Every structure is written in structure tokens, then in C-alpha cells.
Amino acid sequence: MNLVELIKSEKTNDYALAVALDYTSMIKKTPIVVNDSRGFYANRCIIPYINEGLRMLSEGIEPALIENSAKQIGMPVGPLQLLDELSVSLALNVAKETKEALGTKYQETGTESILLEMSKNNRLGRKELAGFYEYDEKGRRVKLWEGLRNLNVENTFANITAESVKSRLAYVQALEAVRAFEENILLSVEEGDVGGILGWGCLIWAGGPFSWLDHVGHEKVVVECQDLSDQYGARFTPPKIIKELASSGRKFYN
Numbered sequence: 001m002n003l004v005e006l007i008k009s010e011k012t013n014d015y016a017l018a019v020a021l022d023y024t025s026m027i028k029k030t031p032i033v034v035n036d037s038r039g040f041y042a043n044r045c046i047i048p049y050i051n052e053g054l055r056m057l058s059e060g061i062e063p064a065l066i067e068n069s070a071k072q073i074g075m076p077v078g079p080l081q082l083l084d085e086l087s088v089s090l091a092l093n094v095a096k097e098t099k100e101a102l103g104t105k106y107q108e109t110g111t112e113s114i115l116l117e118m119s120k121n122n123r124l125g126r127k128e129l130a131g132f133y134e135y136d137e138k139g140r141r142v143k144l145w146e147g148l149r150n151l152n153v154e155n156t157f158a159n160i161t162a163e164s165v166k167s168r169l170a171y172v173q174a175l176e177a178v179r180a181f182e183e184n185i186l187l188s189v190e191e192g193d194v195g196g197i198l199g200w201g202c203l204i205w206a207g208g209p210f211s212w213l214d215h216v217g218h219e220k221v222v223v224e225c226q227d228l229s230d231q232y233g234a235r236f237t238p239p240k241i242i243k244e245l246a247s248s249g250r251k252f253y254n
Contacts, residue, residue, distance in 0.1 A: 003198035004029045009036050030198055032191040034180075038101065041177075041186050042199030045209070046082070048235065049173045049200070050091070053079025054111035056168070061160055063132065063148045069165040076201035079169070081141070084131035088115055088124045117151050164228075171225055171236055173202055174209040178239045181210075189252045210252045218246035 004024045008017065017033065024031040034041045056066050057080070067078030083091060092115050099106045118124070118131070125131040126139060134142045177196060180186040186195075193208025206212035213221055221242055228236035238246075245251060 001198070002030050003042065003195060004031045005040050005042060005195070005199075006031050006033045007036050007040055008033060030194065032195045033187055034191075034195075035185050035187070037180075037183070037185045038098070041180055041192070041195050044180055044185070045173045045176045045196070045202065046200045047094070048176045049075075049169065050079045050083050050086075051109045051111045052168055052172045053083070054114045055109070056165065057148065057151070058110060058114050059160070061165065063144045065160075065162060065165055066169075067144070069162055070169050072162075073166050073170045074201075074203055074205045075169070076204075080132035080144075084125045084133055086125065087127060088118045088131065091115055092119065114151060121147065123147070167224060167228060168232065168236075170203065170212070171221075171228060173200075174213055175225065175236065175239060175242075177202075177209040178213070178242060182239055182241055213242070214251040214253055218242055218251065222246045 006017065006020045006024065021031055021033075032041070037044070039047065053066050053070070057063060063080060067080055070078035077085070092112070095109070095112055095115070122128070123130045123132070123145065126133070126135060126141075129135040129137070129139060130145075132145055132148065134145050136142055173196075177186070177192050181189060181192055186192045189210040193210050196202035196208040196210075197204050202209050203212040206215050216224075222238045225236050225238040225242070229238075
């Protein structure tokens with residue numbers, strides 16, 4: 001991976017940051033500077049993308065539709081394939097540690113049941129040659145696991161369309177990037193786009209999450225996100241800065 005996130009604490013001085021930037025340049029990596037927070041920037045945005053794929057799976061949406069829709073919005077891999085690369089056991093550990101760290105502030109994602117079901121079936125990911133995908137003995141993906149259709153799912157949204165799947169996968173990560181910027185974890189939208197492109201391949205064709213939101217147009221973003229929020233939950237509520245840009249006719253980039 002070409003991206004390096006340099007994490008500033010409250011006591012990080014300019015000299016220490018300059019040394020870190022110089023070192024990152026020496027090892028021929030691209031740095032972005034972010035403030036300290038759980039998940040930092042890239043991981044903070046990757047997790048909602050994966051979780052949305054799992055939510056859709058739990059809703060009874062066809063796995064192939066989820067994965068192909070991700071490719072159609074320009075993602076290098078679908079959320080289920082990405083989770084296979086990271087491993088189900090890691091995802092369960094992250095969920096457990098996050099719940100312990102946040103305590104009463106923790107918000108259920110509705111994804112643990114799928115992860116636990118996969119774990120019970122010993123479908124832990126690519127390293128085990130068995131996950132959301134099936135693999136040959138050399139670790140090459142063969143096809144989606146047929147057993148995904150037999151997991152405990154609820155057909156919550158019967159009238160699902162490919163467009164709604166694509167919108168959910170795109171917005172859930174782009175809005176999280178905006179929240180990181182609003183909370184001053186991310187220091188600039190430019191670094192947010194660089195981090196999105198190099199960190200997890202976020203909407204590369206549009207120039208990253210912030211450029212993509214500019215491309216869609218913030219008035220349209222507010223309308224579409226409010227509709228998604230009404231249907232699927234508060235994670236799609238447009239952040240305050242998006243509403244401000246929409247009302248003023250401005251963009252992240254002049």
C-alpha cells in the first residue's frame with residue numbers, strides 16, 4: 001500500500017511531524033496527516049463500507065448484486081471480497097474491542113450475526129481457503145459461496161434495486177469521510193481524497209470521496225441521503241457541512 005497515515009497526538013510538535021514526513025518520503029510512500037481518533041481515517045471509512053455489504057446480505061440481497069454493484073461504482077473489490085482478505089475473525093475482534101472501548105456510546109451495526117454465522121461454518125476468509133468466496137488450493141477465488149443464501153437473513157426490503165445498492169455503498173463511505181473532516185480528524189479534503197484513493201480505492205474515477213460528492217452536487221446529495229436515511233437509517237443522514245454547501249451552492253473544491 002502506498003498510503004501512510006501520520007497520526008498526530010495533542011503533544012506532537014512540528015519537528016516530530018516534519019521528521020515523519022521526511023521519513024515517509026524516503027521510503028517512497030505518500031503521507032496524509034490526521035489527528036488521533038479510533039480508526040483514524042482510512043479504517044474509519046472502510047468499516048462502514050464492509051458493514052453495509054453485510055447489512056445487505058442480512059437483508060436477503062443477492063451476494064452477487066452486492067459485489068457487482070461495488071465494482072460498478074468503481075471500487076476495486078466488493079465488501080464481501082474485502083472482508084475475506086481481512087478475515088472474519090479480525091472483524092469479530094474489531095467489533096468486540098470497539099464495543100468495549102465505546103461502552104454506552106456503541107451503536108449496533110446489525111452485522112455481527114452474519115459474522116458469527118460465518119465463524120460457526122468455519123468460513124473465516126481467504127487465508128483459510130473458505131469465506132464469502134470459495135477458493136482453490138492455491139488461494140485463488142473460484143466463486144461466491146453457495147451457502148450465503150442459507151444464512152439467517154430477513155427479507156427486509158423486497159423492492160431493492162441495483163441503483164439503491166450502489167447508492168448505499170457509495171454514500172456510506174463518502175459520508176463517513178465527511179464526518180471525519182467535520183470532527184477535525186481529517187485536516188483537509190485534499191488529503192481526504194488522497195487517502196480515499198490510495199487507502200481503499202474509494203471512487204477513484206471521481207477523484208476520491210469529496211470530489212465525488214462535488215461531482216454529484218450537494219443539493220442532490222442532501223435529497224438522496226435524506227431518502228436513504230428514511231429507508232435505511234441515520235448513517236445516511238447528510239452531515240451539517242453537506243447541508244451548508246447545498247444551501248450556499250458551494251463545493252468542497254472551488
